[in-house]
Amino acid sequence: MKNAVLHPASSRFFADHGWLQSAQTFSFHGNYDPARIQFGALRVLNDDTVYGGKGFGRHPHDNMEIISIPLKGSLEHQDSMGNAAVINPGEIQVMSAGTGIYHTEFNKNQDQPVSFLQIWLYPDKLNVAPRYGQTDYSKGDRHNRFQQILSPDPNDQGVWIHQQAWFHLAEMDAGIEIEYALKKEGNGVYVFVIDGMVEVNGETLQQRDGYGFWPEGRTVIKALEKSNVLLIEVPEKW
Structure with a gap:
């Protein structure tokens, strides 16, 4: 990509x-x-x-x-x-x-x-x-889906900050695919694998690997084994 x-x-x-x-x-x-x-x-x-x-x-x-x-x-x-x-x-x-x-x-x-x-x-x-x-956020639902834990909106889920950024966590079973939709057009996505192994748009990531990209289409995360993933959406310029 x-x-x-x-x-x-x-x-x-x-x-x-x-x-x-x-x-x-x-x-x-x-x-x-x-x-x-x-x-x-x-x-x-x-x-x-x-x-x-x-x-x-x-x-x-x-x-x-x-x-x-x-x-x-x-x-x-x-x-x-x-x-x-x-x-x-x-x-x-x-x-x-x-x-x-x-x-x-x-x-x-x-x-x-x-x-x-x-x-x-x-x-x-x-x-x-x-x-x-x-x-x-421990009681939230992040099993095979993204749970939002941070945003720019004080009234939204999770904590908030002074930036057009969103953080999500997912706990994924092997073989599961999740699609992520940008919250703000033009933002980038940084995927950090806390543990496990995933594939992101064809790129294989293992434990503690990070992968940042500026989406040109669908963003799909597939768990190749049981995995915990942090997804960080951030602007390129601000």
Whole structure:
């Protein structure tokens, strides 16, 4: 497919900080590749594991939409707006950093790691008032269908951000095919395989592979085995 990028899991940047193991799809901090800066508004997709009791100390962000999706364990959050929360698998957290925010993220447990996806998107509005959001999507229906967990609309399903972007999750049985229809014409699609193996428009993706493309027709995801998939729809320009 034209205008497509394939990011095999093995091609990601790896950062080993002892307490933190981070697999980074795009350039991040000391890891840099000019060909791997972003996919449209999607700037960061880090697959992080933090060991017991460790975490990210107080640090700042501004003008970025920051999303955390725990996969295993419990992530403890505190920020300069006074929010204190614990995020578990089946929940999603967002921060609109806007004019500026400080926060910390720690593994709540001493005896087991926490694994989560840390995702950053460029916002479509700068210098907004910082805000925090969190919701539980665990009881939603994503068996062999896409469940929306994020959108630009505060009144829609899931959390919301300042960007024309949508996140969906699907838990697929082997052999199942799902068609995805763009929410906004001209947007791109980035498929990240949490586990399993899928085929996307003829491209085979395995666990932790990523595949971004600008659809020219139908977008079909087929599970080649039991799979969990995150689909991120983002604009190319904003």
